[in-house]
Amino acid sequence: QVQLVESGGGLVQPGGSLRLSCAASGNIFSINTMGWYRQAPGKQRELVATITNYGNTDYADSVKGRFTISRDNAQNTVYLQMNSLKPEDTAVYYCSARALDQHYWGQGTQVTVSS
Numbered sequence: 001q002v003q004l005v006e007s008g009g010g011l012v013q014p015g016g017s018l019r020l021s022c023a024a025s026g027n028i029f030s031i032n033t034m035g036w037y038r039q040a041p042g043k044q045r046e047l048v049a050t051i052t053n054y055g056n057t058d059y060a061d062s063v064k065g066r067f068t069i070s071r072d073n074a075q076n077t078v079y080l081q082m083n084s085l086k087p088e089d090t091a092v093y094y095c096s097a098r099a100l101d102q103h104y105w106g107q108g109t110q111v112t113v114s115s
Contacts, residue, residue: 001047002026002104004095009109014111020080022095022106028076030099036069036080037041038091038096038111049080063089 008020018036035050049059049069057069066079068081090113095106 002028002031002099002102003096004097004104004106006093006095006106006109009093009111011114013085013115014113017081017083018085018111019092020082020111021096021110022078022080024076024078024097025039027099031097032100033098034071035076035096035098036092037094037096038079038089039108040088040091040096043091045094051078083110085111087113089113 005027007021009020012018029092033050033052036048037045038048039045047060049057049065049067051057051069051071053111059067063081066082071078089111091111092108093111094108097104
């Protein structure tokens with residue numbers, strides 16, 4: 001089993017930055033891919049960014065050039081650096097991890113972009 005805990009959300013002005021953190025525990029070596037999803041009120045959950053064990057990354061078109069996903073293996077932590085934030089980035093952000101046939105989720109952290 002894998003447990004994920006997100007942190008770093010909050011209120012930020014348009015154009016500002018936030019860094020989300022996701023700390024993984026449990027059977028972390030079973031994880032092959034980690035990512036960030038987000039869900040705004042009334043909308044479906046959407047993929048924001050992923051990073052594989054090979055270090056390959058992928059991003060939603062809406063965040064390319066603004067968001068960066070990274071990992072710190074020593075700390076078992078994945079990050080999402082969010083720059084040039086826009087009001088449409090407002091959502092609950094969820095950390096995810098895929099291991100074999102299991103897909104794990106964190107509890108979510110709220111990101112609100114507003115002036």
